[in-house]
Amino acid sequence: MASTAAPPAAIVARRAASASVAAAPLRRAAGCQPARSLAFAAGADPRLAVHVASRCRAASAARGTRAVATMAKKSVGDLTAADLEGKRVLVRADLNVPLDDNQNITDDTRIRAAIPTIKYLLSNGAKVILTSHLGRPKGVTPKFSLAPLVPRLSELLGIEVKKAEDVIGPEVEKLVADLANGAVLLLENVRFYKEEEKNDPEFAKKLASLADLFVNDAFGTAHRAHASTEGVTKFLKPSVAGFLLQKELDYLDGAVSNPKRPFAAIVGGSKVSSKIGVIESLLEKCDILLLGGGMIFTFYKAQGLSVGSSLVEEDKLELATSLLAKAKAKGVSLLLPSDVIIADKFAPDANSQTVPASAIPDGWMGLDIGPDSVKTFNDALDTTQTIIWNGPMGVFEFDKFAVGTESIAKKLAELSKKGVTTIIGGGDSVAAVEKVGVADVMSHISTGGGASLELLEGKELPGVVALDEGVMTRSVSV
Ligand SMILES: Nc1ncnc2c1ncn2[C@@H]1O[C@H](COP(=O)(O)OP(=O)(O)O)[C@@H](O)[C@H]1O
Ligand SMILES: O=C(OP(=O)(O)O)[C@H](O)COP(=O)(O)O
Numbered sequence: 001m002a003s004t005a006a007p008p009a010a011i012v013a014r015r016a017a018s019a020s021v022a023a024a025p026l027r028r029a030a031g032c033q034p035a036r037s038l039a040f041a042a043g044a045d046p047r048l049a050v051h052v053a054s055r056c057r058a059a060s061a062a063r064g065t066r067a068v069a070t071m072a073k074k075s076v077g078d079l080t081a082a083d084l085e086g087k088r089v090l091v092r093a094d095l096n097v098p099l100d101d102n103q104n105i106t107d108d109t110r111i112r113a114a115i116p117t118i119k120y121l122l123s124n125g126a127k128v129i130l131t132s133h134l135g136r137p138k139g140v141t142p143k144f145s146l147a148p149l150v151p152r153l154s155e156l157l158g159i160e161v162k163k164a165e166d167v168i169g170p171e172v173e174k175l176v177a178d179l180a181n182g183a184v185l186l187l188e189n190v191r192f193y194k195e196e197e198k199n200d201p202e203f204a205k206k207l208a209s210l211a212d213l214f215v216n217d218a219f220g221t222a223h224r225a226h227a228s229t230e231g232v233t234k235f236l237k238p239s240v241a242g243f244l245l246q247k248e249l250d251y252l253d254g255a256v257s258n259p260k261r262p263f264a265a266i267v268g269g270s271k272v273s274s275k276i277g278v279i280e281s282l283l284e285k286c287d288i289l290l291l292g293g294g295m296i297f298t299f300y301k302a303q304g305l306s307v308g309s310s311l312v313e314e315d316k317l318e319l320a321t322s323l324l325a326k327a328k329a330k331g332v333s334l335l336l337p338s339d340v341i342i343a344d345k346f347a348p349d350a351n352s353q354t355v356p357a358s359a360i361p362d363g364w365m366g367l368d369i370g371p372d373s374v375k376t377f378n379d380a381l382d383t384t385q386t387i388i389w390n391g392p393m394g395v396f397e398f399d400k401f402a403v404g405t406e407s408i409a410k411k412l413a414e415l416s417k418k419g420v421t422t423i424i425g426g427g428d429s430v431a432a433v434e435k436v437g438v439a440d441v442m443s444h445i446s447t448g449g450g451a452s453l454e455l456l457e458g459k460e461l462p463g464v465v466a467l468d469e470g471v472m473t474r475s476v477s478v
Helices: 028-032 047-063 109-123 147-157 170-177 201-208 243-257 276-283 296-302 314-330 371-382 403-417 428-436 449-456
Strands: 010-012 065-074 088-092 127-131 184-186 213-216 239-241 263-267 288-291 333-335 339-343 352-356 365-369 386-390 421-424 469-477
Touching: 065 239, 088 109, 109 127, 109 147, 109 243, 147 184, 239 243, 243 386, 243 421, 243 449, 263 276, 263 371, 276 288, 276 314, 276 449, 288 371, 296 314, 296 365, 314 333, 333 371, 339 371, 365 371, 365 403, 371 403, 386 403, 386 449, 403 421, 403 428, 421 428
Parallel strands: 088 127, 088 213, 127 184, 213 239, 263 288, 263 386, 288 333, 386 421
Antiparallel strands: 010 065, 065 469, 339 352, 339 365
């Protein structure tokens, strides 16, 4: 996990800091590899390459940076000991971690990510009332209790965390009343109350009544308008963003809206339909778009290629064609893999072979991108300064078809070490980066799958919108 950066004074609201940065066409990546790649790029003529590259350099030199005043969300870092000493602070974290059958935590990333905000509050004398959901329980369900999280939380915070058996009510109120400055009380799973997901105002009011102020640090749940993410803000002032939420927004919104260029987006995963919004939104911002995963076969088929029994969304063929046209119109270099690894069945022990993307035989399915594509993608990535990645390049759960995904993960790690901003946008791509053991070197790894997708799609996150606003000045690339 990338370390949490020192928090700036305030965070930028969605899109607010977005200087209008026209997507600078970068034709070089496509132009250099016209034979190997099924590049669908605006102008794949190599003669354009030098012209465009020098135009990019001149443009970025001319751009430089400038300070912009924007509306921003207030951050916990804006609160000092004077604001926090002795105050009861309701902290919404996303502690929705995976547990095994014996209730052992199998990945504590989300717990570790919540620690900086809690420690900051404790060090300023606050009383922390910590709330989270775990899973999707229907009513009170013991296996979804937050109790198994207490030892790890205590260990990471270096203090004994107390645990309430309920979320609201007299017993919880008594525990809060007895809470000392610098102590933490973990409430029970907030989704044990059906009112949570309904964003019931009465429930939100009762939850809010436990505290004096609210910190939302639950990025992974920020796309949900629930009582503990959105509802409580109506009753608690101030309601501010935690450091994790702030860092997620800085990278997934700030760095993507105002990227160091050239800016490449890598989008993979199973279906076009689940990534339409992300692709359309990134086409407005990026210079290079690399596509992999199951969705590429819908693009191939839309171009008239045979795809065997690969995953295809027949009802998205027109959409794929229009996305290719949109990329061309915007001068974005959209690269599809030129070769694929095909399998005779969807299984880890399937027979496999590498074929050009234009030569997938009947009865075979593409489950990974091939070595030529990896090389082409790597060459394109070598030209960039910012990369965002969402979705695996193949069925990486099967070792035989994990090479493309793992190669991209390694490439991003190599570039990250050279100073390229590398952002992993949640979901399965995070699992891939962790599997390769390169998570620590990435600039940012999102703790939210659905939330990061929605943010990248350009949607507003209710858990962020509801927080208090302030004015900040920040410098952006122009
Ligand atoms: N060629 C392919 N055919 C079928 N499924 C694929 C293919 N490539 C990737 N996938 C699957 O896509 C899934 C991830 O898709 P998705 O949920 O959209 O990505 P993410 O979780 O990163 O957002 C993985 O389970 C992976 O096995
Ligand atoms: O794990 C979560 O989402 P994610 O799997 O999309 O990252 C969050 O905790 C939100 O959970 P939810 O999708 O049950 O609202």
